[in-house]
Amino acid sequence: DAGITQSPRHKVTETGTPVTLRCHQTENHRYMYWYRQDPGHGLRLIHYSYGVKDTDKGEVSDGYSVSRSKTEDFLLTLESATSSQTSVYFCAISESTGAGELFFGEGSRLTVL
Amino acid sequence: GENVEQHPSTLSVQEGDSAVIKCTYSDSASNYFPWYKQELGKRPQLIIDIRSNVGEKKDQRIAVTLNKTAKHFSLHITETQPEDSAVYFCAASRGTGRRALTFGSGTRLQVQP
Numbered sequence: 001d002a003g004i005t006q007s008p009r010h011k012v013t014e015t016g017t018p019v020t021l022r023c024h025q026t027e028n029h030r031y032m033y034w035y036r037q038d039p040g041h042g043l044r045l046i047h048y049s050y051g052v053k054d055t056d057k058g059e060v061s062d063g064y065s066v067s068r069s070k071t072e073d074f075l076l077t078l079e080s081a082t083s084s085q086t087s088v089y090f091c092a093i094s095e096s097t098g099a100g101e102l103f104f105g106e107g108s109r110l111t112v113l
Numbered sequence: 114g115e116n117v118e119q120h121p122s123t124l125s126v127q128e129g130d131s132a133v134i135k136c137t138y139s140d141s142a143s144n145y146f147p148w149y150k151q152e153l154g155k156r157p158q159l160i161i162d163i164r165s166n167v168g169e170k171k172d173q174r175i176a177v178t179l180n181k182t183a184k185h186f187s188l189h190i191t192e193t194q195p196e197d198s199a200v201y202f203c204a205a206s207r208g209t210g211r212r213a214l215t216f217g218s219g220t221r222l223q224v225q226p
Contacts, residue, residue: 033213042119042202042218043157058213059114090156099145099164099208104156 003027006091006105014113019078021108023091025071031094032074033102034058034066036087043090049074050097081112115140117205119217126193127225134220136203137185145208146179146186149216151200160201161188164208193224 003026013019023032033048035058045058047066055066063085065077078085091105116139126132138146147162163170163177163186170177174193179186186205190197200221204214 035216040122040218043216045213045215048213059215097212099206101147101159101162102149102157102214104158106156 004105006108012111021076023074029093033092034076035090086112115215117217123221125223132190134188138205143205149202198224
């Protein structure tokens with residue numbers, strides 16, 4: 001498996017609290033992604049990064065922000081969590097964008113009460 | 114943006130039978146079409162991909178076909194085995210520039226022994 005780890009793996013929080021999920025890679029891949037997985041919706045792109053401090057929005061970016069200050073770390077922040085953000089979040093990395101294999105982390109299960 | 118539709122959402126077959134999962138895409142400029150397999154509780158992993166300059170690609174018991182005119186592509190699994198039971202996701206992207214994959218909603222395949 002590619003060197004990609006997510007933390008925390010499980011988190012329960014309350015509505016209105018801030019939450020940060022961390023993705024750490026040891027592969028030195030340029031591209032990093034955050035997806036959320038929900039039943040019936042597959043994997044939906046939240047944000048992605050194509051380099052340090054270079055990020056762009058995906059199809060479901062409202063309510064989320066990201067930061068990438070180092071090649072190896074990509075942070076996903078929910079400024080004020082809502083119940084609709086209860087989901088499994090997957091980080092992924094790739095050497096090339098769009099046309100290369102994505103390597104996924106193990107996922108982070110977030111429950112917002 | 115790209116929209117990928119995947120059918121069926123669930124599929125049950127007898128061991129040894131074939132399984133077919135179909136996807137359609139909306140962006141005529143898409144040229145990269147991977148398939149990911151996600152076993153229960155695990156991360157998605159790439160199993161096969163195809164690019165627009167090829168109409169079919171095989172890898173042992175799995176094959177993918179692409180019809181660019183109709184904008185659809187399919188995954189074929191022959192001689193299914195219980196270990197093929199998983200959720201399968203199709204995806205599409207333009208493959209150039211800062212483009213991320215857009216995933217279908219997934220197909221849960223159950224292979225009955």
